[in-house]
Amino acid sequence: MSKGYQAIYLFFCVGIAFAFWMLGYGLGLQLFYKDGRILETTITTNPFAPIQQFWLYKTSPTLQRVASGSLVPALLAGGLAAYIGLKQQSSPLGDAAFQDMASLRRGKWFRKQGHIFGRIGRNVLRTKDDRHHLIIGPTRSGKGAGYVIPNALMHHGSMVVTDLKGEVFKATAGYRRRNGSQVFLFAPGSETTNRYNPLDFVRQERGNRTTDIQNVASILVPENTVSENSVWQATAQQVMAGVISYVLESPFYKDRRNLGEVNSFFNSGVDLQALMKFIKEKEPYLSKFTMESFNAYLSLSERAAASALLDIQKAMRPFKNERIVAATNVTDMDLRAMKRRPISIYLAPNITDITLLRPLLTLFVQQTMDILTLEHDPNSLPVYFLLDEFRQLKRMDEIMTKLPYVAGYKIKLAFIIQDLKNLDEIYGETSRHSLLGNCGYQLVLGANDQATAEYASRALGKRTIRYQSESRTIELVGLPRRTKVEQIRERDLMMPQEIRQMPERKMILLVEGQRPIFGDKLRFFETQPFKSAEAFSQAHTPEVPPIEYLPVKPVPATTPEYARAGHAHEEANIPAIAAADVKPAAAPASVASAAIVHEKEPEAKASSPSASSRTVNPMALRSKPKSVKKASRAGIESSRQDVAAIENKIKSVEEALKPSAERLKESVSRKVEKLGDQSPTKRRNYLDIFSATVPDPIDIGLTTEA
Known part of the structure; x- marks a missing residue:
């Protein structure tokens, strides 16, 4: 009753x-x-x-x-x-029932603010707490019109929306910007997009840097533990992390630290093991993490190295697209500020590119959540993740792990799927139960499959029904005798077929700790104030900047300039050392001689390589010419030019040294004459200084004699 x-x-x-x-x-x-x-x-x-x-x-x-x-x-x-x-009749088999108006009013479901689920008559159902949401509904069941757009319009705080069709941005971005939110559209693969570089959010502190790099690598190259190639995938993940670390710390990658450069590194057309060994020799100051990652790849056999490289190149396919590279070169949005000021980010890749862009979208969502959970601030803004078409995102184990406690960081997630099979395909049945258990509000807008209908029917519960049966018998004396028997049975509050046949405008809301709600779907285009807010957004859609293509540059380690540059840290320290410790007369000779020896060293090593210590010939890092004879002639001509240049340098150094040497020799001779035989030790010291300061050109190899 x-x-x-x-x-x-x-x-x-x-x-x-x-x-x-x-x-x-x-x-x-x-x-x-x-x-x-x-x-x-x-x-x-x-x-x-x-x-x-x-x-x-x-x-x-x-x-x-x-x-x-x-x-x-x-x-x-x-x-x-x-x-x-x-008197309440006992319900031994269940007393499931939907909430009535009195219980809805007691539960404050008709409040003015909060997340929106539907309607009861003219009253809008809203709730305001930190529990996560799950929305289930087949195609054209009203997920966007009844949940996504109304909540995207009215949410107070920061927000991340996956908008594969681009409809949510047009319907909500203008209204949110008018209400003080910064609006960004990340649409990789499109000509107009804001930009996001994942490497810009790698922390530089010791320990944190390694963790962030490994997280990025694990998303780009996921490890499938049940696969036969799991060993190679783990190795590929480690190598990917090492190359990301190298791009982030090498001075030769200044102003070009992004995943496009990481992809270029793996597709340089040069033997990767030889390239890494060459980099280790040229840049010995690299971090321990980078060196160990390079060593792990260098220790692989040729077959294992090729398998790991194949996994990496497969994972980096998105960054072969020039538009995607341009959209990830730099960052326009500050993810760290989402808890300080309202920021709305719409992820809107081209629907045709979703398979290619899935790792990048997954990386964005997971990296954003990692950044937002670094600090716990009870006074921060709430952040709302509206993950429409959740199955289109790649498997995100970190989100499943963090789902039980991210609500304490004022992070709310809304998973929008078509049916429960979407979750089973990606996460499996066990993880699906975990997700369902952590979503306190589950909105069922319809069901086209039996599994979803049966789940909703079980979640609604069972009720006890009573019915009477009457029997009549005739006694021997001819008098009738009636017997009434009351029977009780259990019945689903709504059977699976009733859920599948539910009227189009009806919905079911399963609430943790409360009776379910049977109400009407909300249509934003029929309900105020959502209708007027959406119309304003359509008329004031924010402009999105066009992408900027940066000039394509080769991998630094494959250029002749890199081979001639020497160690970057040595170059940076040469001016200071020359000013402090080297005499003006001697500095040109020492610097010139070091440069000449350094230029000649790679050629000498390349002429007779050994199997035990393989090095990279700078000239071998380029593509091989078609004609070997032409290459030989060009090499001979180049060698002759180099010899002539060296001879000219020797002559100039000798001419510069002669006046200084003569003056120094005269000064030492006068000093020795003054000392006479009084101090043989001092005489010997002066002569040693003279010999060390003005060495013979033949001794240091600056002569052209055969």
């Missing part, structure tokens, strides 16, 4: 009690005065006469005793009627 019927029945019980009191009052007066007309007059003339007499003759002890005594049978009669009528 509903609350309304209970109220009507209670009023009826009060009437029964009043009738018994009136009869008792009349009967009591008749017995007291021994006059039979009193009862008849009391009943027929004025039903309220007992109340009037009780009020007017307060001083009459007889009337007061009769009226008070009549209350006892009246209360007994009314109470008995109420007990019989309102």
Whole structure:
């Protein structure tokens, strides 16, 4: 019995009690005065006469005793009627039921602010807490019109939306920007997009840097533990992390630290193991993490190295697209500020590129969540992840792991799927149960598959139904005998077929800790204020900047400039050393000689390589010419030019050294003459200084004699 019927029945019980009191009052007066007309007059003339007499003759002890005594049978009669009528029947097999209006009002479902789920009549169902949401509905069931767009319009705080069709951005971005939110559209593969570089959000602190790099690598090259290639995938993941670390720390990658450069590194057309070994020799100052990652790849056999490289190149396919590279060169949005000021980010890749861009979208969502959970600030803005078409995102184990506690960081997630099979395909049945258990609100807009319908039916629960069966028998004497038997059975509150046949405009909301709600779907284009807010957004869609293509540059380690540059840290320190420790006369000779020796060293090593210590010839890093004869002739001509240049440098150095050497020799000779035979030790020291300061050109290899 509903609350309304209970109220009507209670009023009826009060009437029964009043009738018994009136009869008792009349009967009591008749017995007291021994006059039979009193009862008849009391009943027929004025039903309220007992109340009037009780009020007017307060001083009459007889009337007061009769009226008070009549209350006892009246209360007994009314109470008995109420007990019989309102007695709750036991429900041993279940008492599932939907919430009525009274319970909805007690639960404050008709508040002015909060997340929106549907309608009950003209009242909008809203709730305001930190529990996650799951929305289930097949195609064209109203997921966007009834949940995504209304909540994207009215959410207060920061927001991340996956908008594969681009409809949510047009319907909500203008209104959110008017209300003070910064709006960004990340649409990789499109000509107009804001940009996002994952490497810009790698922390530089020791330890944190390694963790962030490994997280990025694990998303780009996921490790499938049940696959036969899991060993190579783990190796590929480690190598990917090492190359990302190298791009982030090498001075040769200044102003070009992005995943496009990482992809170029793996597709340089050069033997990767030789390239890594060459980099280790040229840049020995690299971090331990980078060196160890390079060593792990260098220790692989040729077959294992090729398999790992194949996995990496497959994972980096998105970054072969020039538009995607341009969209990830730099970052326009500050993900770290989402808890300080309202920021709305729409992820809107081209629907045709979703398979290619899936790793990048997964990386964005997971990296954003990692950044937002670094600090716990109870006064921060709430962040709302509206993950429409959740199955299109790649498997995100980190999100499944963090789902139980991210609500404490003011992060709310809404997973929007078409059916439960979408979750089973990606995460499996066990992880699906975990996700369902962590979503306190589950909105069912319809079901086209049996698995989803059965799940919703089980979640609604069961109720007890009663029915009577009557049988009639004829006794021997010809008298009939009737027998009534009451039976109870359990029944689903809604059976699976009833859920699949649910009216188009109806919805079911499963609420943790409460009875379910059966209501109407909300349509934003039929309901204010959503209708006017969406119209404003359509008329004031924010402009998105066009992408900027950066010039394509080769991998630094494959260029002749890199081979001639030497160690970057040595180059940076040469000016300071020359100014502090080297004499002006001697500095040109030492620097020039070091440069000449460094230029000649790779050629000498390349002429006779050994199997045990393989090095990279700078000239071998380029593509091989078609004609070997032409290459040989060009090499001979280049060698002759180099010899001529070296001879010219030797002559210039000798000419520069002669005046200084002569002056120094004269100074030393005069000093030695003054000392005479007094101090042989001092004489020897001066001569040693002279020999070390002005070496013979033949001793240091600056002569052209054969």
